[in-house]
Amino acid sequence: MDTETKKVKSDIEIANDAYIKPITEIAAELDISDNEIELYGKYKAKLSLDILNRLDQSEDGKLILVTAINPTKAGEGKTTVTVGLADAFTALGEKAMIAMREPSLGPVMGIKGGAAGGGYSQVLPMTEINLHFNGDIHAITAANNTLAALIDNHLHQGNHLCIDPRKIVWKRVVDINDRALRNVVVGLGGPMQGIPREDGFDITVASEIMAVVCLAQDLDDMKERLSRMVVAWTYNDEPVTVQDLGVEGALALLLKDAIKPNIVQTIAHTPALIHGGPFANIAHGCNSAIATRTALKLADYVVTEAGFGADLGAEKFLNIKSRMAGLKPDAVVIVATIRALKMHGGVDKNELGTEDIGALKKGIENLKKHGETISSFGLPFVIALNRFVTDTHLELEVFKGLMEQENIPYALTEVWEKGGAGGTALAESIKQIIDEKENHYAPLYELTHSIEDKITIIAKKVYGAEGVDFTPQARKKLEKFKEQGWDSLPVCMAKTQYSLSDNPNALGRPSGFTITIRDLKPSIGAGFIVALTGDIMTMPGLPKHPAALNMDVTEDGKAIGLF
Structure with a gap:
């Protein structure tokens, strides 16, 4: 017997070795005409917004949302499962598509190194998707900073709107983690x-313009949303909008191509619409409504994802995006790993290879809470246990037993190693619960609830908090926003992704805690109020050893170190 250990290929090696079909072939299989596709090279393209008009009366496919437990340094593989699940539907003979976000250079160069899936469940071309892609994020950066320049120019040219320079709330942005720019x-x-005047930078994906592009229903709606964005307050404490400056047309011009969804493919040639990239811990964390709605018209099963755990991305998908876009999800997948559950149970990252049943049982409480959250929206769900080679037979059996004891549907997935073939059990489970389980989807709160009540409902029902504390500054904003008539908007919570609470170190399923709202921010163009909890930052910093340290390019132009 050959005992030589087979070398495991890296994600980028797998991607580089994969065959990519011309994107025109992928589009043709979806019955997309030549005049509805705009090529960005051979393997990437944008789709015309006219597709939605043409297919307006067509029946929507089934919509499956992929979320996860609170992320840990052990890794969960949510994007990999998203891609692998769509490929699994394809392997079962179903017409499937992916609708997911495009990566920001912040995490690509920072801690994650990439966000295009992994192993044999990747979207291609992986390098271009992880870097500049089709220029959407750069266009959003340009639009955001054009607006910032126009505001400062207005001050310089006489300030006839009486903007108080101390109350300009519009910040500049850059698409990289750069803590030195937080305050300038x-x-x-x-x-x-x-x-x-004092100013500051956010990361581009936290820009309200990113949220506007992702929630707009069409070009006219985008322009209307841009016009409503609040950029400053006057000396008399009245809001100043983009419409007051008269520049919504210029911003829309910069974004006219960025609003069109991007089409690529997986290793298995399943079509993928990758469009928009708001973070879920500081923004609403979902891909564009246009991309999701387009995919639903083109496929029978659409797999989408929302950032981080169900306490963040899924909550915002179900309370904000679905409400605004008229979506009704059919099922939810919650991704977990034995490794991550053990970390939530108290195991150090360096000890995850050691079997620990006690920590696993304790960590499963985090998973169960996310399941309860999805159930509170009236939706059926399946747990996807993303298998790692370090998982022991006993750990897998204990997990299986606990799921059966709680009557929680689950499936073991091996999509990193096997692609779609490793996710067919998950796909079959989803088809079954869609057919058999009742779906009573509804947002957790009514828009008629006060901002305070909306935040409290999320904190108690989704996080498991005992209550909410508002700082004096946040209390003042509650009254101010009510006077402006903004209290009928949904709420977008800015919170650490690592914990159900606002303390990133409280892993597992913390109890007896309160959520502190330190400030509120109006995102009137996007159509929600941002509530900032704890010490969450809208401009992240780079880690001690950024992923960028491992990156390079060969003489023939191939990327090294992306993963």
Whole structure:
């Protein structure tokens, strides 16, 4: 017997070795005409917004949302499962599509290294998707910073709107984690250099323009949303909008291509619409409504994802995106791993290879809470246990026993190693619960609830908190927003992804805690109020050893170190 250990290929090696069909072939299989596709090279393209108009009366496919437990350093593989699940439907002979977000350079160069799936469940071309893709995030950066420049120019040219420079809330953005830019001073150097004032940078994916692009229903709706964005307050404490500045047309012009969804493919040639990239811990964490709605018209099964755990991305998908876009999900997948559950049970990352049944049982409480959250929306769900080679037979048996004891449907997935073939059990389970389980989907709160009540409902029902504390500053904003008539908007919670609470170190299923709302921010163009909890940052920082340290490019232009 050959005992030589077979070398395991890296994600990028698998991607580089994969055969990619011309994207025109993928589009043709979806009955997309030549005049509805705009090529960005041979393997990427944008789709025309006219497709939605043409297929307006067509029946929608089934919509499956993929979410997860609270993420850990052990890794859960939510994007990999998303891709593998769509490939599993394809392997079963179903017409499937993916609708997911495009990666930001912040995490690509920072801690994650990439967000295009992994192993044999990847979207291709992986390098281009992880880097500049079709330029959407750059367009959003340009639009955001054009608006910032126009605001400062308005001050410099006389300030006829009476903007208070101390109350400008519109920040500049850059698509990389750069903590040094969180707080800056602009306009220094004398009268010709502008009006000196304090400013700051957010990461591009936290820009309200990103949320506008992702929630807009069409070009006209995007322009209307852009016009409503609040950028500053006057000396009389009245809001100043983009419409007041008269620049919504210029911003829409910069975004006219960015609003169109991007089409690529998986290793198994399942079509994927990758469009929009808001983070779920500081924004609403879902791909564009246009991409999801387009996929539903083109396929029988659409697999989409929402960022981080069900306490963040899924909550916002179900309370914000689905409400605004008129979506009704058919089922939810919650991704977990034995490794991550053991971390939630108290095991150090360096000890995850050691069998620990006690920690596993304790960590499963985090998973159970996310299941309860999805059930509170009236939706059926399946647990996807993403298998790792370090999982022991006993750990897998204990997990199986606990799921059966709680009557929770689950499936073992091996999509990293086997692609779609490793996810067919999950796909079959989803088809079964869609057919057999009742679906009573409804958001957790009514828009008529006050902002305070909406936040409290989320904190108690989704996080498991005992209550909510509002700082004096947040209390003042509650009253201010009510006076402006904004209290009828949904709420977008900005919270750490690592814990159900607002304390990133409280893993598992914490209890007896309160959520602290330190500030509120109006995102009127996006159509929601952002509630900032704890010390969550809208501009992340790079880790001690960024993923960028491992990246390079060969002489023939191939990427190294992306994963």
